[in-house]
Amino acid sequence: MSKYKTHILVCGGTGCRSSASDALLENLKIELEEKGLEKEVQVIMTGCFGFCEKGPIVKVMPDNTFYVQVKPEDAREIIKEHVIKGRKVERLLYTNPETEEHVTDSSKMGFYRKQIRVALRNCGFINPENIEEYIARDGYQAIGKVLTELTPKDTIEIIKKSGLQGRGGGGFSTGLKWEITSKSPGEEKYVVCNADEGDPGAFMDRSVLEGDPHSVLEAMAICGYCTGASKGLIYIRAEYPLAIERLQIAIKQAQEYGLLGNNIFGTNFNFDISMRYGAGAFVCGEETALIHSMEGNRGEPTVKPPFPSVSGYLKKPTTVNNVETFANICPIILKGADWFSSIGTEKAKGTKVFALAGKINNVGLIEVPMGTTLREVIFEIGGGIKDGKKFKAVQTGGPSGGCLTEKHLDTPIDYQNLIANGSMMGSGAMIVMDEDDCMVSMAKFFLDFTVDESCGKCAPCRIGTKRLNEILDKIIKGEGSVEDVDRLRYLGAVIKDTSLCGLGQSAPNPVLSNLDNFMPEFMAHVKDHKCPAGRCKSLMKYEVIPENCVGCTACARNCPVNAISGERKQTHFIDTKICIKCGACIERCKFNAIVIN
Ligand SMILES: Cc1cc2nc3c(=O)[nH]c(=O)nc-3n(C[C@H](O)[C@H](O)[C@H](O)COP(=O)(O)O)c2cc1C
Ligand code: SF4
Ligand code: SF4
Ligand code: SF4
Ligand code: FES
Secondary structure, eight states: OOSOSEEEEEEOSHHHHTTTHHHHHHHHHHHHHHTTOTTTEEEEEESOOSOGGGOSOEEEETTTEEEOSOOGGGHHHIIIIIIITOOOOGGGBEEOTTTOOEEOBGGGSHHHHTOOOSTTTTTTTSOTTOHHHHHHTTTTHHHHHHHHHOOHHHHHHHHHHHTOBOTTTTOOBHHHHHHHHHHSOOSOOEEEEEEOOOOTTOOHHHHHHHHOHHHHHHHHHHHHHHHTOOEEEEEEETTOHHHHHHHHHHHHHHHHTTSSBSSGGGSSOOBEEEEEEEOSOGGGGSHHHHHHHHTTSOOOOOOSSSOTTTSOGGGSOEEEEEHHHHHHHHHHHHHOHHHHHTSBOSSSBSEEEEEEEESBSSOEEEEEETTOBHHIIIIIISOSBGGGOOEEEEEESGGGSEEEEGGGTTSBOOHHHHHHTTOOOTTSEEEEEETTOOHHHHHHHHHHHHHHHOOSOSHHHHTHHHHHHHHHHHHHTTOOOHHHHHHHHHHHHHHHHHOSSHHHHHTTHHHHHHHHHOHHHHHHHHHSOOOTTSOOGGGOOEEEOTTTOOOOOHHHHHOTTOOEEOOTTSOOEEOTTTOOOOOHHHHHOTTSOEEEO
């Protein structure tokens, strides 16, 4: 039993910290000390609550009050009103956008209602820098159970039976992967946690590590026991400083508690973990490139087989798993394979964490059962499209995933369905687009990233993606032809078929899926030289509507390149050869006399 009557949980995730949640936490502590309440009320810094859009988040327990967008200066009112007088601070409560009513309990909020938190179970509940808080929520019980009650073979069977598939993108059976490593001969074996997370829209793995690092350490040790490895390595990009700091603290604490090191739980099992830092190359998330990078070699993929489970780090059998995959292990051991496989669909078990971003109202981190539809994710959990705009597409699977449209909204999300519809699960980033987005430009935007990140080892990816990008550029500039559109499709298919690793094999996906789903938009660019979304600058033409123009001269006075001519009180004229399409004239015209054609 906690000696404190009240707990105030303050989000210490990267998003909320960037909005001064650490200063808020300090202010809450100062206020409590000033009122002599520091022995009755405990302030705890936690990991991400998920609802980053409304951060910084503060939760008061035990009454489960959820405050949003809390500023450091709100600390005094929270202590004075909520803690001392027992009155909730209404202005800091979440307002339901539909009913305009305040919601105090997060479980009743649209954002959380359909979520099931397995991998994120402790994020937003515990102080990730305090091992005792993890232990208080069943932490290190799973490794205790495995070491004292189960053989490695039994444990692998449980993981296999649970149906857990790797959450790093490929969806390979985790139990099967562990079995292969366990059967690979070798005295020395390794467990590697892939925490590279190079997809720019993704922040799932970082949030797990920031909010619940011990869950990953414990699972890595279980994997070591199952596969016969005594060393674990976490490969994390150096640009995740908070996750690195919390992992370092967690590893040190677990070592001090004897939960990492020699003779864990008094058994003859030894396992320790160290960290390796990546320099931020997307391709280094690919497991063979990651291993080469850890070995001090150039971060380039190599052909598989051999798979890391047979010949990995230092050519020894190595299990590489993703952060989220590991975060699912302990609940499976403690609650059982049947419990886990009861969540999700026939083909995909458990939950999936997604990072919701783009033109969506509730940007944040969510965890939903496999089989949840895109409509539920975007409109119920995500709160719909920003500024009441129309939904156009959602990019799943990161920069090398594909765009899904209105017709896919009711498709249950699982590995197979997403691939069948021209996209993929990837690591779990979801970027939502609205009616104002041009799908030709979007395809180029994602391809720009893969062109930059290609390691250059094989020609189809190094040269092919560049050529693909040049064709898109031509189309966006209004210089493309129908044949160019055909070339995109042909070249994309060749790159997919012939590239050496997953980066090249999936890089054309945004182009190909947009061709499938938005062909009329491509045709408008190449046939009519028009961008229906009005985004492609080269295809825009600013024109004055003579009937509306009163000759006020505002546009001409504000045009930076003197492209507008006309006498006062006379109709004005835009010289499209001089115009640089900056948009200043439209903004200045109070008479709706300028249009973009
Ligand atoms: C270009 C590329 C980038 C990848 N980036 C990551 C990553 O950041 N994190 C990750 O876990 N897996 C990433 N993967 C997948 C890994 O190669 C590997 O399949 C995964 O780490 C295995 O773990 P899992 O079975 O738990 O999913 C990437 C693959 C490719 C082709
Ligand atoms: S497909 Fe691209 S990233 Fe992969 S090995 Fe070839 S060049 Fe490198
Ligand atoms: S600002 Fe509008 S109304 Fe005024 S001169 Fe320009 S186009 Fe005409
Ligand atoms: S868009 Fe910019 S450059 Fe073109 S006419 Fe208007 S103000 Fe001038
Ligand atoms: S970082 Fe605070 S809610 Fe996500």
